[in-house]
Amino acid sequence: MPADVQLSKPALAGRAPPNPARWRAAALVAPLFLFLLVTFLAPIGAMMWRAVGDAEVAPVFxxxxxxxxxxxxxxxxxxxxxxxxxxxxxxxxxxxxxxxxxxxxxxxxxxxxxxxxxxxxxxxxxxxxxxxxxxxxxxxxxxxxxxxxxxxxxxxxxxxxxxxxxxxxxxxxxxxxxxQPADQAVFRTVLGRTLWISVVVTLICLGLGYPAAYLLARLPERIANPLLILILVPFWTSLLVRTAAWVVLLQREGVINSVLLGIGLTAEPLPMLYNRFAVYVAMVHILLPFMILPLYSVMRSIPAAHLRAASSLGAAPFTVFRRVFLPQTGAGVAAGCLLVFIQAIGYYVTPALVGGAEDQMVSYFIAFYASRTINWGMAAALSILLVAATAALLLLYRRLAGGQIPRLG
Structure with a gap:
């Protein structure tokens, strides 16, 4: 037998045979990938290119x-x-x-x-x-x-x-x-304001959502399930409608001020609309379910035997919570905070309707440049800032989730 034929046999023997199932799966996924490429990735890429593309002057001058x-x-x-x-x-x-x-x-x-x-x-x-x-x-x-x-x-x-x-x-x-000159330098301030509002909203949602999820996880299913439905009800209502409802509630002649004046707690209407307080209230109301649901899912999966074992060894209730229960909810805390924060940094409608001039976030200026001044390059550049912030958070979460979630207790 020729030497070259003898040498080729080990190579052929070590090569994996074609897998028809893998090719069929790829063929099934290919139309969906093509659809996403044409309708999602390509428009986003074209928009991002406007931030760096510069073709207006060269053909004319x-x-x-x-x-x-x-x-x-x-x-x-x-x-x-x-x-x-x-x-x-x-x-x-x-x-x-x-x-x-x-x-x-x-x-x-x-x-x-x-x-x-x-x-x-x-x-x-x-x-x-x-x-x-x-x-x-x-x-x-x-x-x-x-x-x-x-x-x-x-x-x-x-x-x-x-x-x-x-x-x-x-x-x-x-x-x-x-x-930039001091009278034109605004975007770093706006970006810092956006991150600050998002962090505060995330922390408020965590402070309100953790006890609510803990209570739901400890209740029997026949009681917890109806309460979960009440938490999901806001998802069935338009974001614009929910924000407009807060305008009605928080305005000077609104329901809340009328109640406070009626029971004598205040002598004049409180300024609760078109300020940072209104932005926090409306955003927390909308984003709170995104914090509760991941926390509830993780808390529900924690075995009750762990808590009973710690109690049987003499641990006080607070010690059981801090040393046994709280560390096991780290994944839920990370997922909930990630969901709330990423959505918060891209908010536009809520701050625009209930916030003041000093409460607008980066998304407001993206819409301003895209629809009013028609400066697509500036709108795309600000969009890249948000995409970069979101990508950094995703990479951070992937690193934490791929390794070991830091212990909270």
Whole structure:
């Protein structure tokens, strides 16, 4: 027998035979995966790309960007760059494409849109001998390096403009990363507020949900099941309806203030709406079931024999709870906190309806940029912040769940 045939037999013997069941399972899952790819992953990817994509200026100002490629940024560009800018503005105004460029540049430097349109209305004559002097005389802003640096940065095809702006950062005329002016730096404050509200809501839900789940787990099933149905009832009601109900209850002439005034506990209506208190109340009411259900599931599975054994060994009731029962509920606490926190950081409707101007979260600004100012790049950049925060939490939970959940007792 040839040597090469003899050598190939061990390799063939060690190779696993094809598994028809595995291929059939893959064929069954493939349509669902394709559906998710087309209807879910692809739109999200397209949205996220808007945070870094930069294709508005390059097709409209090709001469100017080509003239700026060799510019070192230390002084004003040379005469060919000014002449190219005049030619590009004239052509863009004729083609009706100047608005998109002006909008994109205005994201980087406030007032750039007005600068471009004012310049387009009074362009120097073609073939003028000194385009640089003519443009600066027309508007002194063309004599500032920052405006030319912004124009060069907008050449694409990618940009970090929106991602930096989402962190209250920007690039200066030299290309270095610097902080936004104090009157424009808002997003780090908003992100911190979002995380703080989410943490507080999670802790309140844990404080209210743990005793409720403990009580349900200790009750007989004939009593616990109807109570669980009452906990699930809010899931059958629209989120918008539940939030609007809190507006009715918490307003100055609402039910709660009327009761407090009627029984004499307050002399005037309490400000319970359009503030942080209303946001906490409404969000806790909506998210509390997401804390109770995981806790109840874990507590119900804890063997009662463990508790009886600790009591028979002389442990006091509180010691039994702290040393035996509480550590075994760690998985439920982690799951409940994760569910509540991840949903809380993405809340938009509830803070918008019952909160004030200082209570809006990141999702409000995503909706603002997407629907009002039509700045999809900024909306996508803020969305990436939320996705990054959610991904970090999932990785943290996976690490804790994959190893050993820290003991709480």
């Amino acid at each position: 090709p001469r100017t960007l080509a003239a700026l490629q060799g510019w070192d940024g230390r002084a004003l560009p040379l005469e060919p760059a000014f002449a190219a800018l005049v030619a590009d503005i004239r052509q863009a105004r004729t083609a009706g494409t100047l608005a998109s460029v002006a909008t994109r540049l205005n994201y980087d430097v406030n007032g750039y849109r007005s600068l471009l349109f004012a310049t387009a209305r009074r362009l120097p004559a073609e073939g003028a001998p000194d385009m640089q002097g003519a443009l600066i005389a027309l508007n002194p802003l063309w004599g500032e390096r920052e405006n030319w640096a912004a124009l060069r940065r907008a050449g694409g095809p990618v940009t970090d403009l929106h991602l930096l702006a989402a962190l209250d950062l920007r690039r200066d005329a030299d290309g270095a990363i610097a902080g």
